Amino acid sequence: MQLVNTAAIVTGAASGLGAATAAALAGAGAQVFGFDVASALDTADHLEGVHYLAVDVTNIEQVQAGVNAAAADSLPLRTVVNCAGIGPSMRILGKKGVHDLALYAKVIQINLVGTFNVTALAAEAIATTEPLVDGARGVIINTASVAAYEGQIGQAAYSSSKGGVVGLCLPAARDLAQYGIRVNTIAPGIVETPMLATISEEFRASLSAGVPFPRRLARPDEYAALALFLIEHDYINGETVRMDGALRMAPR
Numbered sequence: 001m002q003l004v005n006t007a008a009i010v011t012g013a014a015s016g017l018g019a020a021t022a023a024a025l026a027g028a029g030a031q032v033f034g035f036d037v038a039s040a041l042d043t044a045d046h047l048e049g050v051h052y053l054a055v056d057v058t059n060i061e062q063v064q065a066g067v068n069a070a071a072a073d074s075l076p077l078r079t080v081v082n083c084a085g086i087g088p089s090m091r092i093l094g095k096k097g098v099h100d101l102a103l104y105a106k107v108i109q110i111n112l113v114g115t116f117n118v119t120a121l122a123a124e125a126i127a128t129t130e131p132l133v134d135g136a137r138g139v140i141i142n143t144a145s146v147a148a149y150e151g152q153i154g155q156a157a158y159s160s161s162k163g164g165v166v167g168l169c170l171p172a173a174r175d176l177a178q179y180g181i182r183v184n185t186i187a188p189g190i191v192e193t194p195m196l197a198t199i200s201e202e203f204r205a206s207l208s209a210g211v212p213f214p215r216r217l218a219r220p221d222e223y224a225a226l227a228l229f230l231i232e233h234d235y236i237n238g239e240t241v242r243m244d245g246a247l248r249m250a251p252r
Contacts, residue, residue, distance in 0.1 A: 001136055001231055004029035007070050007077045011035045011057050011118055012084035014044035016193035017143060020220035021081050021227050022050045028228060030079065033070040035063075035118075057084045057114030063121050071125040078129065078138040080122045081227050085111045085143060085161075089154035104157045111161035112168075115142050119172060119183070127179040137180035139231050142169065144187040146242060150249035162187070166240050173238030182237040184230045189244025191218040212246040 008025045012018030013034025026032045026049030035055035036044070046052060055066040071077045086107060092099045119140050126138035144165040151159025166185060173183040190196075190207050196217070208216045226243055230236055 001078060001132065001139060001234060002029075003079065003228075003231065005075055006079065007031045007033065007073045007075045008079035008081070009033050009035060009067070009070050009077070009118070009122055010050075010081045010083060011055070011114070012082075013050065013052065014040035016083070017188070017191065017220050017223045018081075018083035019044070019047070020224040021083060023047050024221070024224035024228055025079065025081070026050055031073055031075050033066065033073075035066050036084065057082075057118050058109050060117060060121075063117050067118075067121045067125050070122075071128075076129040077122070077125050079231055080118060080126075080138070080140045082115045082118055082140070082142045084114055084118075087155075087158050090157065091154050092156050099156060104160075107157035108161050108164070111158070112164040115165055116168060119168075123176050123179065123181055126181055127176075131180050134234065135180040136182075136234060139182040139184070140172070140176075141227050141230055142183070142185045144169075144185050144240060146187055146189045146244050146247060146249055148187060152249055153252045169240050170238045177237075182234070184236060184238070185240040186223060186226055186230070187240055187242045187244070188223055189218055189242070189247040191220060191223060193220060210247060210250070211244070214245055216245075218243060218245065 008030040010018050010022040013022045014036035022032045022034045032050045034050045034052045038054040053066045055062045090099050129137050142165050145162040147155050147159045148162035148166045169185040
């Protein structure tokens, strides 16, 4: 599917994977609607070709309003890339006691429920567009993590949420097939995003050393390039693709 003269939604568009993806989609000719929470948008660099909207992915009304804005554009809504997410760490049982249930629920709500919320409401809008070749109408790409498969110590909440995103992929692709909407998922390894901004160079080097090849952290633009490939390849559907340099996470 081509992106020229189409509309696209990217969640988590203020930074990291979302910002890189929004830039790549805009560069490929799409009119991009970048969703993120208001506080993130206030401090973000606003890219040319991206229309930013304050949207909390867990809020049904805000997501619906954002989808309506994208669908009301003169160009058909064809693409959604869900990048919004958080990754706090806490052990199920640690020195400070039992894992905070509210934190666990918050991670699930943003990473998994938020992804589903945007997927469902955007799919409804995409399904109303005119079909293309083979009846295709659009594509949705969700973001999981290698932690869905090899969650580390302290990642119970994060791994649960990303495992849910992986589990969502195939049934979502099957559910939406009748409308000509493909669904794929990217499971990145360790990516150089703002989440890693606070770690030391020594720890960053140790993370890079654990990647078989290339022995470095991934870049957000590499995620964006993979997203574009999956958008343009019309026969990849219901697939979760690892982007991790052959990394398999150790317990810690």
